[in-house]
Amino acid sequence: MSNVPIIILKEGTEEVREKEARKQNITAMVAIAETVRSTLGPKGMSKMLVDSLGDVTITNDGAEILKNLDIENIAANMMVNVAKSIDEDIGDGTTSAVIFSAALLNNALELVEQGIHPRPITHGYKLAADKALSIIKEISIKISSDDDEVLKNAAKTAMNSKDIAPLKDFFADLALKAIKQIADEKGNNFAKVSNVKIVKAPGKSLKDTELINGVYTQKEKVNAMMPVSIKDARIAVIRRKLDVKKTEFDAQVRISSPSDIQKFLDQEDKILLDYLKIFKDLGVNMVVNSSDISDKFGAYLAKEGIAAIKSVGESDYKSILKAVGAKLVDDLTSLSEDDLGFAERIHFEKLGDDEYTLFTGCKNPKSVSILIKGGLDKILSTAEVSLNDVLSVIAKIIDTKTVVAGGGAIYIELAKRIRTYANEISGKEQLAVNAFALALEEIPKTLIKNAGLAEIEKLTELRAAHKTDDDKWVGIDTITNTIGDNYKRGIVEPAELINHIIKSGSELANLILRVDRIISAKGSRPEGL
Ligand SMILES: Nc1ncnc2c1ncn2[C@@H]1O[C@H](COP(=O)(O)OP(=O)(O)O)[C@@H](O)[C@H]1O
Ligand SMILES: [Mg+2]
Known part of the structure; x- marks a missing residue:
């Protein structure tokens, strides 16, 4: 300024x-x-x-x-x-x-x-x-928040002046379903439109756009040996570095004899194996970490058939928490059944050029995704902006109830x-x-x-x-x-x-x-x- x-x-x-x-x-x-x-x-x-x-x-x-x-x-x-x-x-x-x-x-x-x-x-x-x-x-x-006809009409009115107007009925239905899913029981708390995540995917036409009761996160599994797909996922969402501090390691190397290094490695293994045991005991088969996971620990998890994604950004892990109903845990030793989230299926897939993790079949998810499909990049981007506007308009009406x-x-x-x-x-x-x-x-x-x-x-x-x-x-x-x-x-x-x-x-x-x-x-x- x-x-x-x-x-x-x-x-x-x-x-x-x-x-x-x-x-x-x-x-x-x-x-x-x-x-x-x-x-x-x-x-x-x-x-x-x-x-x-x-x-x-x-x-x-x-x-x-x-x-x-x-x-x-x-x-x-x-x-x-x-x-x-x-x-x-x-x-x-x-x-x-x-x-x-x-x-x-x-x-x-x-x-x-x-x-x-x-x-x-x-x-x-x-x-x-x-x-x-x-x-x-x-x-x-x-109006009341379940006056679907008015809500859809408002969505269509907003779309009249947009490129997606020819598909306004289709998109009005989809947008309303998405917003209804994330609003609370009373239809209040229109929730943040950011809880509807729009993901662009290659496809034949915008008409193939789908509402997914679950979330997409642009992340790939940390280890190639991890399963591509997980059924009945038990999910731990954590914020804890699954690694042993590098500085500790470096210090040890400098001041220690070879046997000390071995001691340290054993020590490191013990910490990692303790972490692993916590997950195994709770039957966790998917770990979502906002922090880092070392290659070594990734390999341990993979060996146990547990999948994981790491360095998951705040908005992404918040969506995951809302979708799967998990609680974020910082201290792994306190992780309990209560903190876990659930999804019928987790799948790792490639959409266009990007790798995604998809959580679906979540019970009453408070975060959903819309997978927009279409050929040209520009069409997808325009549709994304328009759809965002339409979601906001519906949310605003559910929130204020006047038109x-x-x-x-x-x-x-x-x-x-x-x-x-x-x-x-x-x-x-x-x-x-x-x-x-x-x-x-x-x-x-x-x-x-x-x-x-x-x-x-x-x-x-x-x-x-x-x-x-x-x-x-x-x-x-x-x-x-x-x-x-x-x-x-x-x-x-x-x-x-x-x-x-x-x-x-x-x-x-x-x-x-x-x-x-x-x-x-x-x-x-x-x-x-
Ligand atoms: N079928 C329609 N006939 C006439 N006006 C319409 C129709 N549908 C929408 N509008 C009007 O178009 C205007 C919005 O146009 P738009 O290009 O989206 O501008 P804005 O950026 O202000 O939203 C609103 O005044 C809305 O009432
Ligand atoms: Mg407009």
């Missing part, structure tokens, strides 16, 4: 500089929004990303494009970061967040150019954002109610509240435009269709190009997604509006102004 220019947030006195700084920031942010605007929604267009080495990626994922932009303006960078935070939290909504905050800023700029001071604008925006959040709270639909209708419906309804609210507000703030409503409509407007339909005409039609409370979910379906009740048609999104877009979009807009100068910190190159 040492080289970034400092943004001074205090209202300044130099009118000219102030206006220029603001305009410069807003222009940069609007430019970013323009680069991703045409990707929004099911009819979004793809962009071709070319990196400095000439590698080409084609994507219609706003998040992916933003990640790859080389942006100089810091305000624009802040916008990208807000978008990323939404993507991390919800797994979706990046493009919408960018379009919305750019629209807020653009509308604010117009007001500023009409001579309105930024202060009432930011105040009005804050009022409108708070109001929008309370409206969402009031009108969003409460709204997409396809612009929620934004049109919010804009309508916020315009009514604006009437209660006097002064310049009222103009800002109305500008906020207009910015909300930028999302349906963009969906319409990207579908090649007449923006103004369809937007007017949508506004007019929102007459009573019963019409609140009327939106556009840009797959069929029709206007109708989008909740009934299954176009649904987590309410939390809209909350997030509104909250961070308006906070960011306000932050930028308050900037009156950009000063470069010592040693940095001037940016912005």
